Amino acid sequence: MSLVNRKIIFTGPVGSGKTTAIQSISDIDIVSTNKDASDMTTKRKKETTVAMDYGVITIGKAEKVHLYGTPGQERFDFMWDILTKGGLGLILLLDNTRKDPFQDMKFYTNAFKDFIAEKQLIVGITQTDLRKSPTIYQYREWLDELGLDAPVFEVDARSRDDVSLMLQGLLLSLDPGVTV
């Protein structure tokens, strides 16, 4: 059976919850390459993902959808191009407690612009329980400003329901006709 188009990619800055989100929805214990953060990322996380995270959603007995999390540190961005090949869509997680989430959004949507143009983007805002501002209104305005058309959800990366709804939003954006 072909394995083309069975990947979903999670991206976003350090500490935005990519690893946790994959862990929340994956049917297996995720394979992660978290290491002690050794540079400026220590300000946000004690550990960070250095290469990728990997999880799986199983469909039926044999079919699997593979979940990949990109490394949060921007210096590893050359891997992103490799990871996205054959992906179904992109989940961009943005940490609302970061200094400038708009810059994060700009950076990541630009980095993945070719993939987004061809596939689909969905934005998850994390840590909104810790900082209310910027609000979801502002994220929508930013997306408009960048000329992007994507659903935006507030997400607790630890909540399976939240991550599941985000994935459903992504799938429905790709194909509004799908049904249960």
Place this chain on the structure above:
Amino acid sequence: MSNQQSPLKLYLLDINSQNKAILEFFVAGAGREFYTLVNNIDHAEVFITDFDFPDARQNWEELNLGGKPSLILAMTDPEVSEGEWLSKPMTSDALIDAAKKYMPRVNELRQSDKDVNQSISNKNVTSQSAPLSHHRIGSRVASSSPPFGASRAMPDVATSTPATPATVLPQEMVGLQGRPLVNVDEGGAITLERPLEKTDSPSEVFEEAKETATEALAVADNSVSESVSLLKGDTGSAELSKANAFASLNKKEIPTTFESVEGDQEVSLTEEEILDEQRRHSPVYTRDKLSPEQARVRWQELCGSRASYMRSELKDIRNTGYNRESHLQGSLIAALRLSKQTQQVVQMKYEPYKFFVIYEDSLIVSPLDPKAPEFTMLCSNAVRPGQINLHILDSVQSKEMLDSLEKNREFAFELESFIWTTCLVSSQGRLPTDFESENQYLLKHWPNFTRMENFPFAMRIAALWHYEPNRLCDVAEKLEIPQRYIIAFFNAAMGLSLFEQDLDKVQSKLIEPPKKKRSGIIARLFSRLAGGMSNT
């Protein structure tokens, strides 16, 4: 392009563990046709080094790589006469292009090595012949590198002066780690020793992750299901390739909490540290879990139970529909607009209740839970003119209110979610009096479904209305779902101003061809995720 030749044997020189893991992933997947990793430098045909890694440049310059190609990662042009610069950030295309460039030259070398080996075999070389010199690229001999492919011009080993192993080893036969690459037994026989593996991960880590790694490797390729098996049969490097691909993966538990201060180095907390502390203690967001019967009752409160409108009824909707402005909903939306315009806290007084709208934080302070029966009753009742008053709080009043809120967080609700529910329980599946049945509507922004009260088919309705402009009746027909759910969605999304207001954009979207294709995997994954959930 499909590469018909065997992949280049790639050796990673000085590269940090992160970039190494990324390259290993690339070689296991998208770059598999072009490269295969080897852990023995003597087997390598091409090298990658990262000049931004400490001492990498010096080490590379000291190595005698036998004229074999080097790919040099660096932020800026390293300006070296040999080697190919790959600027960062690197892409898979750059790596593949480099492989295509060097493949013909490596094939030449392969052929020449084959000839040399045949020659050695024919002349029955003995262990004392010291035949290793031209392959011993791991040595740090300061001899000048021959040009690429020049190894075929090496002296015939059978006629070269035999070297005494004891005198050769200390200087020449050392690997990158300084360990001897050869052993000499008592009889003088020379055997190659496997050099230290570059991977720094213990084998047990690989064993632990092996099963999952197989899955990951398979999908990394994107085209075949047996990627791991395809790694086999190439210089016996299957185990190595698998190990390299995931040897550095660590199946440790992902931390969901973060230590703010280690040991007793207690200092005043920075904002970052405070956030970390809050992360540690913040509860996981949970949605209400309703029984099927409770859900059915609640959906009826939100969406009503009326049968679908007939087309003839739609023409008379001005007389039969509900008037938003004569319900709490209308005043609430007005308060939202006022708070947005003034960036101030707005009080909405509806005796005996007081609500406070804080647009800046997307919050509303309400004495009633929006899911409480009292609130549903309040919303469904018509409001008399003058019964609800709006008032902008001054700075003192705002501060008092916000201070009070700190101690009474249970009265704070998400603003959008609150308005969403208010619109639903106000309309109960009825159309508003100003509804235009022939209008095409386009959803500009999706509702924040993770924080909204959901009802059946809500996400599908959003997806279709976001995908293309539709009349309300069209949505019901296309999705084949009861009209009341679409009306409920319409009312709530209108209340949140989520529909496109620019009619030109709606028109342009109408003629835009759909760009996405349907796929079976999407439907199957959706069913897997949404099975049993109430909002789809």
